[in-house]
Amino acid sequence: MKQKKLFFISIGIISVTSLMIGGLTAHAYNLFSNHWKASTNFNYSVGSDISAAGVTSITIADNQYNNPGWYNNAFTRKVYFQNLNSSNSIKAYTQNYKNEIFKTNYGTGESLMVTQRWNSGGNTVEADVLINTSYYWSNESVCPPGNYDLSTVMLHEFGHVLGLDHSENTKAIMRPTFKATEMQRTLDKDDINGYNAINW
Numbered sequence: 001m002k003q004k005k006l007f008f009i010s011i012g013i014i015s016v017t018s019l020m021i022g023g024l025t026a027h028a029y030n031l032f033s034n035h036w037k038a039s040t041n042f043n044y045s046v047g048s049d050i051s052a053a054g055v056t057s058i059t060i061a062d063n064q065y066n067n068p069g070w071y072n073n074a075f076t077r078k079v080y081f082q083n084l085n086s087s088n089s090i091k092a093y094t095q096n097y098k099n100e101i102f103k104t105n106y107g108t109g110e111s112l113m114v115t116q117r118w119n120s121g122g123n124t125v126e127a128d129v130l131i132n133t134s135y136y137w138s139n140e141s142v143c144p145p146g147n148y149d150l151s152t153v154m155l156h157e158f159g160h161v162l163g164l165d166h167s168e169n170t171k172a173i174m175r176p177t178f179k180a181t182e183m184q185r186t187l188d189k190d191d192i193n194g195y196n197a198i199n200w
């Protein structure tokens, strides 16, 4: 099964190494050194060439981060995702203080998606997500052979948007690789722990 590696581009220092909690329990999540201010909105627009079904898949992903009661109320929402319901025609990364999700033919040797974040004064101020159209994307409830589930990979990228780096936990949505047809539209406990561990 072909595996595509996902990666992350940022301006500045990217990540910190894993820490020990209480000297006893190792965790797998990793955090970027920058994140959004707490109690802010991640307002985003989607490309005008993204279908209605695609927008629904994106919404399924952002709802995972919007629901503060998820995982036995262990999840405390700090950033609220909001689709501005406006479209963009972006095809490349631009720093314009607008958060854009856009489709680009990025090449078959490249990542499925790439998130780029811009930081200022220790806080993330913008994040754009590229969807690589060199791959087949599915919005179906069962992902067809040779396709990647848009909602699954978007859930991963939104983790990067918020400040999560890749996790060593193979069940975490923040694991670095996904296979075609693989679906995981919910966060793992490791992802929640990482989110809550961000120094909001």
Ligand SMILES: [Zn+2]
Pocket: 006, 007, 008, 156, 160, 166, 176
């Ligand atoms: Zn990634």
